[in-house]
Amino acid sequence: MRRIISVLLENEPGALSRVVGLFSQRNYNIETLTVAPTEDDTLSRLTVTTTGSDRVIEQITKQLNKLIEVVKLVDLTEGSHIERELMLIKLKASGSQRAEIKRTVDIFRGQIVDVTSTIYTVQLTGDSDKLDAFIQAVGSTGVLEVVRSGVSGIARGEKVLSL
Amino acid sequence: MELLSGADMLIRSLQDEGVEYIYGYPGGAALHIYDALFRQDKVKHILVRHEQAAVHMADGYARASGIPGTVLVTSGPGATNTITGIATAFMDSIPMVILCGQVASTLIGEDAFQETDMIGVSRPVVKHNMSVRHPSEIPEVIRKAYYIAATGRPGPVVVDIPKDMTTPNERYEYAFPKKVKLRSYNPAIRGHAGQIRKSVEMLMAAKRPIIYAGGGVVLGKASKQLTELAHMLGYPVTNTLMGIGGFPASDKQSLGWLGMHGTYESNMAMHHSDLVLAVGARFDDRVTNATEKFCPGARIVHIDIDPASISKTIEADVPIVGPVDAVLKEMISLVKESKEKPDPEALKAWWKQLDEWRAFHGMRYETSDTYIKPQEVIEAIWRITKGDAYVTSDVGQHQMFAAQYYKFDKPNRWINSGGLGTMGFGLPAAMGVKLNYPDSDVVCVTGEGSIQMNIQELSTCKQYDLPVKIVNLNNQALGMVKQWQDMNYESRHSQSYMGSLPDFIKLAEAYGHVGIRIDKKEDLEPKLKEAFAMKDKLVFLDIYVDPSEHVYPMQVARGSMKDMWLSKTERV
Ligand SMILES: Cc1ncc(C[n+]2csc(CCOP(=O)(O)OP(=O)(O)O)c2C)c(N)n1
Ligand SMILES: [Mg+2]
Numbered sequence: 132m133r134r135i136i137s138v139l140l141e142n143e144p145g146a147l148s149r150v151v152g153l154f155s156q157r158n159y160n161i162e163t164l165t166v167a168p169t170e171d172d173t174l175s176r177l178t179v180t181t182t183g184s185d186r187v188i189e190q191i192t193k194q195l196n197k198l199i200e201v202v203k204l205v206d207l208t209e210g211s212h213i214e215r216e217l218m219l220i221k222l223k224a225s226g227s228q229r230a231e232i233k234r235t236v237d238i239f240r241g242q243i244v245d246v247t248s249t250i251y252t253v254q255l256t257g258d259s260d261k262l263d264a265f266i267q268a269v270g271s272t273g274v275l276e277v278v279r280s281g282v283s284g285i286a287r288g289e290k291v292l293s294l
Numbered sequence: 295m296e297l298l299s300g301a302d303m304l305i306r307s308l309q310d311e312g313v314e315y316i317y318g319y320p321g322g323a324a325l326h327i328y329d330a331l332f333r334q335d336k337v338k339h340i341l342v343r344h345e346q347a348a349v350h351m352a353d354g355y356a357r358a359s360g361i362p363g364t365v366l367v368t369s370g371p372g373a374t375n376t377i378t379g380i381a382t383a384f385m386d387s388i389p390m391v392i393l394c395g396q397v398a399s400t401l402i403g404e405d406a407f408q409e410t411d412m413i414g415v416s417r418p419v420v421k422h423n424m425s426v427r428h429p430s431e432i433p434e435v436i437r438k439a440y441y442i443a444a445t446g447r448p449g450p451v452v453v454d455i456p457k458d459m460t461t462p463n464e465r466y467e468y469a470f471p472k473k474v475k476l477r478s479y480n481p482a483i484r485g486h487a488g489q490i491r492k493s494v495e496m497l498m499a500a501k502r503p504i505i506y507a508g509g510g511v512v513l514g515k516a517s518k519q520l521t522e523l524a525h526m527l528g529y530p531v532t533n534t535l536m537g538i539g540g541f542p543a544s545d546k547q548s549l550g551w552l553g554m555h556g557t558y559e560s561n562m563a564m565h566h567s568d569l570v571l572a573v574g575a576r577f578d579d580r581v582t583n584a585t586e587k588f589c590p591g592a593r594i595v596h597i598d599i600d601p602a603s604i605s606k607t608i609e610a611d612v613p614i615v616g617p618v619d620a621v622l623k624e625m626i627s628l629v630k631e632s633k634e635k636p637d638p639e640a641l642k643a644w645w646k647q648l649d650e651w652r653a654f655h656g657m658r659y660e661t662s663d664t665y666i667k668p669q670e671v672i673e674a675i676w677r678i679t680k681g682d683a684y685v686t687s688d689v690g691q692h693q694m695f696a697a698q699y700y701k702f703d704k705p706n707r708w709i710n711s712g713g714l715g716t717m718g719f720g721l722p723a724a725m726g727v728k729l730n731y732p733d734s735d736v737v738c739v740t741g742e743g744s745i746q747m748n749i750q751e752l753s754t755c756k757q758y759d760l761p762v763k764i765v766n767l768n769n770q771a772l773g774m775v776k777q778w779q780d781m782n783y784e785s786r787h788s789q790s791y792m793g794s795l796p797d798f799i800k801l802a803e804a805y806g807h808v809g810i811r812i813d814k815k816e817d818l819e820p821k822l823k824e825a826f827a828m829k830d831k832l833v834f835l836d837i838y839v840d841p842s843e844h845v846y847p848m849q850v851a852r853g854s855m856k857d858m859w860l861s862k863t864e865r866v
Pocket of ligand 1: 774
């Protein structure tokens with residue numbers, strides 16, 4: 132099953148490589164990984180999406196918790212949560228394609244953020260499935276370049292991940 | 295406030311930490327530190343002949359004492375030479391601090407002379423590692439390193455020290471922190487009360503219980519509690535290879551150790567049990583054999599300080615995270631209070647069965663008129679040292695024979711590389727023990743393959759006067775490899791025979807020690823006695839043993855725990 136694990140990590144050199152190293156060392160899989168400092172500059176927040184059986188996920192969270200620099204973590208997929216990913220996608224857009232693409236972008240609530248006579252660059256946010264669906268909708272032949280940020284997530288309601 | 299250079303701060307911190315010996319080898323990046331070492335006499339340094347040996351020495355000391363060992367090496371090759379030793383300590387959860395020189399911080403990343411990314415290289419085999427980023431941090435970093443190494447599930451901690459952190463003429467205020475603050479590291483100090491209560495209820499209700507006790511009992515200093523609980527309940531105890539001595543081998547409730555080369559009775563008892571109380575053990579693959587066939591009828595209570603050890607390979611029915619001594623203590627008081635008692639009829643029937651299994655095999659081996667059997671050698675050493683020696687071993691058949699035939703009644707006496715299986719561990723580990731326990735017998739049981747992996751340390755033994763006894767069970771082969779080739783590769787002995795063995799007697803003498811060769815059965819006991827009587831001499835005993843001997847019992851690969859070879863021809 133796919134899981135989103137959110138981690139508060141000491142904002143120190145080497146801490147990230149320890150997390151990444153753990154995944155490869157123990158043969159766990161990383162689908163996406165995002166990391167950035169938080170409002171508290173001693174902490175970074177890292178979000179990793181991974182897949183595995185319940186047993187594997189339990190091991191991943193336990194092993195992560197063992198890392199000295201991991202301060203706290205939560206498996207967001209255990210409760211209701213919001214997940215978002217940002218995508219920038221560069222599409223071939225000329226002639227009659229332009230209107231068609233514009234319509235699709237609107238349906239997906241994306242924005243065209245850069246334009247040339249033959250190209251649209253589109254910005255889209257949503258969960259990963261929505262981004263996948265957009266790529267399908269525009270058809271792979273027109274796609275020149277795709278950049279995805281990886282998943283960020285947060286729990287719904289009162290629940291917070293903080294010290 | 296006192297002003298000290300980084301190097302002086304480092305040595306002062308070690309003093310304040312209570313470090314008596316450090317094991318190491320100097321080099322460019324560590325020279326400021328070696329100079330600070332020279333200008334004091336509280337912390338003593340042991341100069342080894344290869345950095346790997348420094349780590350095993352610190353390791354041997356830590357295993358015998360429970361106190362972290364300390365290693366000091368230079369950057370680059372000095373640091374990388376420690377890796378096998380660090381990995382060895384990591385696999386067996388041994389507390390240790392490794393101080394590594396590093397090129398100056400201004401040169402890091404430039405492929406400077408003797409630069410290695412030691413933080414990166416050591417990362418997968420340490421509990422934690424840290425770089426010093428400012429000289430004034432040194433006391434705190436050192437305090438943290440020892441704290442992390444020794445608490446929770448222990449392990450090695452590497453501290454990387456760029457040379458400019460130890461510059462002599464840059465001085466800072468020295469203060470050794472009394473306490474360590476780490477918001478993200480809080481090892482459990484007691485187990486969950488509800489889980490402990492539940493586990494005691496299960497213990498009382500069990501009909502065929504077994505206590506499976508691992509290295510955590512030794513590391514967690516819990517053998518007293520374990521023994522008390524086992525005696526109160528009257529239940530059988532089996533130890534892991536790492537847990538040997540955690541429960542007295544001569545106790546009538548001891549079934550010996552379990553797993554690949556464990557006793558018939560232990561493996562049978564595990565397989566047929568209805569309740570396994572796992573204490574500080576980690577269900578290693580050398581114990582469980584095929585996990586899907588493991589203990590089919592048993593419920594499992596698992597106590598461990600490391601939550602990640604629980605339900606990693608075998609699902610626990612009742613997990614208890616906590617220090618084993620504290621958890622066992624609570625269990626003991628609950629058992630005392632409990633109105634329930636173990637069912638005496640069921641327990642009697644279980645012991646009848648256990649005794650039958652014991653009688654069926656009971657660690658027998660065939661003796662020979664021509665050859666000295668390796669098992670006989672170990673039994674003789676056990677008699678001569680009255681079962682009270684520290685025994686270190688290398689890796690191979692000799693290791694298994696030592697573990698099987700030396701009956702350990704105390705913890706911390708059996709010292710071997712169980713997790714990583716590092717050949718070359720035995721001699722330096724024995725040296726670390728002897729240095730710190732000079733009045734005890736310290737024996738290194740080894741093979742002619744393993745001993746040659748750190749033989750250079752005979753020189754260190756001379757320099758520091760470390761009269762260990764080296765028992766080389768010479769079968770003129772990489773015996774354990776050969777045994778697998780006999781059993782699985784139709785005796786094709788690919789590269790398991792080692793020609794051109796040195797004359798170990800002359801070699802020992804060349805290093806200034808005593809060498810004794812034993813190749814006749816009748817000489818075994820008298821010559822061993824002679825050697826052990828030489829209290830102040832290192833004696834290298836080169837003992838020619840039956841080259842065709844195999845270690846039994848041996849579990850059948852991918853079977854259940856009860857599937858074993860008992861000799862070359864008997865399979866159960
Ligand atoms: C450093 C290292 N290399 C290889 C091995 C694989 N290995 C395990 S036992 C063994 C043979 C050891 O031979 P010896 O020391 O003579 O012991 P014996 O089995 O003959 O008693 C080998 C090569 C190992 N455990 N460690
Ligand atoms: Mg051999």
